[in-house]
Amino acid sequence: MDTEKYKIILVTGGAGFVGSHLISSLLLHYPKVQIISLDNYFTSKPSSHTLSDRVFYIEGDTQHIIKIWQEQDLPTPDAVFHLGEYSRIVQSFEDFDQVWDFNLRGTKEVVKFSHMHHCKFVYAGSSSKFGNAGQDENLSPYAWVKAKNVEFIKNFSQWFGLEYVVTYFYNVYGPRQIKDGKYATVIGIFESLYEQRKPLTVRSPGTQTRDFTHIEDIVEGIILCFENGEGDGYQLGSGKEYSIIEVAEMFGGEYILIPPLKGERTHGRADITKASSLGWTPKHSLPAYIEEFKRHCAWKSLAYPPESV
DSSP: OOTTSOSEEEEETTTSHHHHHHHHHHHHHSTTOEEEEEEOOSSOOGGGOOOOTTEEEEEOOGGGHHHHHHHHTOOOOSEEEEOOSOOOSGGGGTTHHHIIIIIIIHHHHHHHHHHHTTOEEEEEEEGGGGGGGGGGGGSSHHHHHHHHHHHHHHHHHHHHOOOEEEEEEOSEESTTOOOSSTTOOHHHHHHHHHHTTOOEEEETTSOOEEOOEEHHHHHHHHHHHHHHOOEEEEEESOSOOEEHHHHHHHHOSOEEEEOOOTTOOSOOOOOOHHHHTTTOOOOOOHHHHHHHHHHHHHHHHHHSOGGGO
16 A cells, blocks of 8 residues: 555544554554544543654544634644544443543544545444344443444445444553553453452453453554455454453452443454454464563562562
8 A cells, every 4th residue: 555645644532542552553654644633631641642743632522623623724634543432331321421422423523524524534433332143232322322323424424425444442452551440441450450469350240251452453453444444344353252250360369259330241252354354363362461461560579579669
């Protein structure tokens, strides 16, 4: 692919976990591209910014993207990667208004914006819609809204001719994942507790399974789908599932069962057939990642023993 074809790329949510890694990869992949990040910093942090004069960060809501572009007289992008949405399942019951504003109103405006500027639109769908033969899309406000957004994008494309590709992430883990607080991820929580030498907390019954995917595999998949994919259905996962208890046992030590939360799925495994048809193959495994994490923790303990702190 002509790496100079794209001069300006917009990444919504560019200061988030996936977005920040995507920006770093885009800078390497497209040596002359300029990137604009639009992020409301709901869970993102300025500390995730990429230090490059080819990246421009804007704080603002996607609901106001058209107005922001007009007021700041920003250049027209050639492509839009839309990652700037609310992205938690069980917490979405409590944060219903944010889910509605960020994921319905915001995405509608980003789709309109992409069409106005003739951009290829890359959407981060939710793998939650695939569980239980498609019935799990109704388990939570988040899952439902994300599924409806995909329907909207597909219809909008038929109505108005939007060029798009939809990718689906499966439980992304790796550097800069959220480890603490309300929006922490499973692997992030386990890492934080392990570092504190506390028992790992497993949501009952613990037999629920997940497909965990390393952030480097995710961003590689996103870019490959952008370049060579079209339409819906690109699931990005390892293609393997582990129960939460199995993951806790990989860390070793003690774990305890805690009450389940509303909206959680029982199973989750990616069908990577369509993404693999583009040449994408996940290169990282969760067990190897956890072993490396534990080795690093052991090294830190030797280098900085508790009594020396």
